[in-house]
Amino acid sequence: MGEPRVPSRSIEPGRLLLEDERLAEEEELWRDEGPDDHSGWYCVRTDPFPCPAAGCSFVAEFMTAAHLVLVWEERDDPNLLRHAQRAKEVGRNPHVVEFEAAFGPSASYYAWEAAGRPVHGVRGK
Numbered sequence: 001m002g003e004p005r006v007p008s009r010s011i012e013p014g015r016l017l018l019e020d021e022r023l024a025e026e027e028e029l030w031r032d033e034g035p036d037d038h039s040g041w042y043c044v045r046t047d048p049f050p051c052p053a054a055g056c057s058f059v060a061e062f063m064t065a066a067h068l069v070l071v072w073e074e075r076d077d078p079n080l081l082r083h084a085q086r087a088k089e090v091g092r093n094p095h096v097v098e099f100e101a102a103f104g105p106s107a108s109y110y111a112w113e114a115a116g117r118p119v120h121g122v123r124g125k
Contacts, residue, residue: 038106041071043099044084046092053120061103063087063094066118068107071099079109 044063051058051067062069063083072080075096087094099106112118 037101038071038099038108039101041073041099041106041108042075042077042080042096043069043071043103043106044080044087045095045097046087049092056120065107065112066120068105068112069099069103070109070112071106072109077109083109 045061046063048059048061050056051060058067060067064070070083074080080096084094084096
């Protein structure tokens with residue numbers, strides 16, 4: 001038996017090398033291709049919280065993705081309730097409310113998932 005192969009470079013925890021780094025500003029924001037009006041669907045209203053992207057000044061008052069209010073057709077959808085619970089766990093004071101167009105642009109949670117969970121126009125993996 002031979003010696004185990006040792007990598008030529010050490011791997012440092014918490015470091016990541018990106019081979020194809022693209023800035024979000026270079027791409028268009030993702031938009032839900034579904035119906036424009038999700039009135040009567042449900043969303044999760046929270047205490048205001050800033051977008052975690054570096055240099056972004058967007059402040060959300062709802063559970064969002066790519067700065068779009070995430071909406072669900074059913075008030076008791078398990079994914080809606082799971083996201084509300086996570087918001088509660090981090091102190092965002094969530095409330096399930098009926099979506100109104102005045103809240104801003106929206107996206108179906110399931111359309112967002114099907115699109116790869118994009119954030120700032122960059123598709124998730």
